[in-house]
Amino acid sequence: MSQIVLNNLSKRFAGVEVLHEVSLSIEKGEFTVFVGPSGCGKSTLLRCIAGLEEITSGTLDIGGTRMNDVDPAARGLAMVFQSYALYPHMTVAQNMSFGLRMAHRPKAEIDAKVAKAARILQLQPLLDRKPAALSGGQRQRVAIGRAIVRDPDVFLFDEPLSNLDAELRVQTRVEIAKLHQTLGNTIIYVTHDQTEAMTLADKIVVLRAGRIEQVGTPMHLYDDPDNAFVAGFIGSPRMNFLAANVTATGLQLGQVTAPLPALATTLAVGQQMQLGIRPEHLDQTDGVRLPVTVEVVEHLGATAFVHCRLDSGETLVAEQRETAARPGARLDLHFDIARARLFGTDGARVR
Amino acid sequence: MHWVVAVPMALLALSCVYPVFFTVNNALKDNKGYILNRFGIVQDPSVQNFVDAWGRAHLGEYLFNSVTVTLGAVVLLLLTSSLAGFALAMLRFPFRRVLFIVILASLMIPVQVVLVPFYRTMMGLGLINTRFGLILAYTAFFLPFCVYLMTAFYSRLPREMVEAARMDGATLLQIWWNIMLPMGRPALLTLGILNTLYCWNDVLISLLVLQKERTVMVGIAALRGEYTTNVPLLCAGIALAAAPIILLYIFFQRQIVDGIAVGAVKG
Amino acid sequence: MKTLVLSLALVTTALPAFATELTVWDWKSGDPAAAAYFAKAKEVFEAAHPGDTISYVMQPNDQYYTLLGTALASDGGPDLFLLNGGAQARARFENALPLDGKLGDLAANLAGTADFSEATGLYAVPLTIQGFVVYYNKALYADAGLDPAAAPKTWDDLAKVCAAFIAKGTAPCIALGNKEGFGMEFWFSAIAASLWTAQEQADFAAGNLAWTSPQVVAVLQGWVDANAAGWFPKGANSTAKFMDEYEGFMRGETGNTIGLISDVAHWKQFDEMLGAENVGVFMMPAPGGAAAKLPAAGGIGYAVNKKSPNADLAVEFAKTLASAEVLQVFFADAGAVTANTQMDTSSVTSEAAKTIFGWLATETVPMAHANASAAQLEELHRQSQTLLNGEVSVADAAAAMDKVGK
């Protein structure tokens, strides 16, 4: 049985619906990531699960129990906020023990749990400090510690890394992954960064404008996106989209002619389509040839991103291992048509 | 060039210190000595005025009333205003904005306008001539401003802190006591100082409510006669009445300056 | 325990049936000089009415009428309340019990009742009589080459005195504090007293004597002339009459001052500060006036709250407060000139006081300014200052006064 089940969950703020009949199941121990652009409703969905927002309609079940009207603290969840929301007037130890103290747990139990969390997160030397005397990364760990101490069934994270610098973000990301392996709890994690989603998730939920676009494992979403939005959102740099015209023999991409990929659907001649090609797939030596003009080359060391313009005026990015391309130079890119994905003009995937 | 700052500052300091000197100096004179030489330094100082003010003018008893009432009112004000500020700033409930605007609007009603209905209410509740009545009256009169200030102060704190506490299983009252009250310290301190002064210095409300017992500032006001005033006795009374406030200031000097600074920086 | 509380509650609720507490408001009972009088009244009354008690509530003078107004408007006023005679008293008559026929024998022995009456009757029992006289410093008179025993009797006498003071040049002739306009109030009534006929006083009181009439203009003109002649000190408009003017007089800085005879009995104060041998007194003469007179009026008096449930008892206490036996204490301690004509004043030793009491029997006339309206007095305060500054002519000031309704 799934641990968390949302069924047609909707949320309205003062008459404006921001979540539209969201349905989703999350398994026990699963690391689920909500991704989507800013304002799509990720936080709102998480807060509905947490009980910080009232659910307008639909149902939320956790561990088989209807939770719509249950107090946040009674849902067996712990939450780590984007701003950490530490209590500034309490020490690290007091911050972590707050929930247990409010529940009037015995002192020995509190001390043991705080000590254990501190050990896992290497916070022992910091226990007597106030949050103001901690670095961003340390505060982040205290916030996680406060969640761990409560021994929850489910952890909720709302963009926990967004206030950290790039290096610390990678480091903490790895720590969170390890923590998940150690503790084995269910985790729901909100981010708008697809890299975090790809690296951390067992299951990614892509949201757009209050609707679920697609749910699946990272590789599933990468390989087999349901629509152009998901295809564009997952993967970095994002997928290139080229206008394509269906001909009797294949696809016409500007001056270039390409064979049709293997499809279950039969396409009508003259139909307008979008062809999606990931930058890392424009790295072949044969296959469909795309003659382009190089505009900008970004060297990242191991690879380079080559920003190019087609003769049709469309732009695309190619990721190449070794390139001698110079801005202004002509270049022939090749790709395997089997790797490309075809979408209708409405964005829907054509398989 | 430092005298450009030093001279005005010294003058400012002098203008603050001189009234204190004038008061104490004249409190040590007798009435005749004062009339014949108002500004000179006291020749043969006597504490008789202090004895008279304490005993015959009952300032001793009145001081006790003032301390009780001020303390009671300030504690009640701080507790209620931080509760109300917490609710208005952090919780969502219907008509929250309307309620806040009504409270703001009540700031603009001058005391004089509501004296008659106020007095009737106090009579109806049987609170005339009770210290508790005066505590309630001060709380009622000064509460709108306190609620406004606490709401403004709490609105600047992250709401996520309250949500974190809710996730931690704290009840609303626990959140208020453990989080909001300590977080509100700078604002509460500022309000504490202001309201202590308001309550201590009030004459009008105190006159209406406590007619048999009196507070010290009423006692002072009563020392001023219709045609003539015994100025040295008045000075002694003022010195006695100001002493607790000055002691309080010396005691809490650091916190008071910090409180004012926090209020100023954070606006 | 429970029964004890219960029986206590019974006792306290049952008590009012047997014993009444009368609440009395004033602004004087805390004054050391008046304390013995108030204590005596309470003692006499409580002895005569066993079980009943008096509770004085003294309010600060400057808040008194605000508080009284609030309490009366809330139906929560005291049983008795003290009032100043004249305009202040009249403003409260609507809350006061008419006392005609309720005072028994006392009624025949009361002076100053006019200031606590309206056409509809008497609304308060007067306690004291207030009046204005001129006190002078005999030592300064001698310094200026004047005979300290010869107090001025006419306007010309006064002019000679002031000429001597001006010639001597060390002290101003007539002390004047007009910061609030009180200097003019005193001047106005003192000059009018000696200048106007009884009929003119009555006309003025009734609002039938215009400010632009020659009689009133003469009073204002005297003010301007005295100032032009240099009788007043410089800066009168920034000197408070209470207490700057009188303190200066007590320090021997000025030769003459128009002062009070009662409540704050200036003769008593001045005797103490200057020495009784140095204090002289005369009635203010008027330019062209016949004989100088003493303006006097009811000073303070007690009204009974008409909504008081104990009104009858309150009237009894008002009678006690105004009785000769009790007022004797007020007179002895505070030098109050009482409204009860049965008072024995023979014990007084002050020469100035003896002189004043002599005049009280025969020389009193109405206190003119007390018969002006509050609005007129306010305008008079303003005009008196501009007159002193020479910013307005007497005719214009009088015309401005006529514009203010009675």
Ligand SMILES: Nc1ncnc2c1ncn2[C@@H]1O[C@H](COP(=O)(O)OP(=O)(O)OP(=O)(O)O)[C@@H](O)[C@H]1O
């Ligand atoms: N309390 C609220 N009242 C009204 N509208 C709200 C409220 N909270 C969120 N919204 C609206 O709901 C929508 C979803 O907001 P939400 O915070 O869930 O977005 P998000 O996906 O978390 O975005 P971000 O990545 O920027 O955090 C937004 O349009 C937002 O304006």
Ligand SMILES: [Mg+2]
């Ligand atoms: Mg968000």
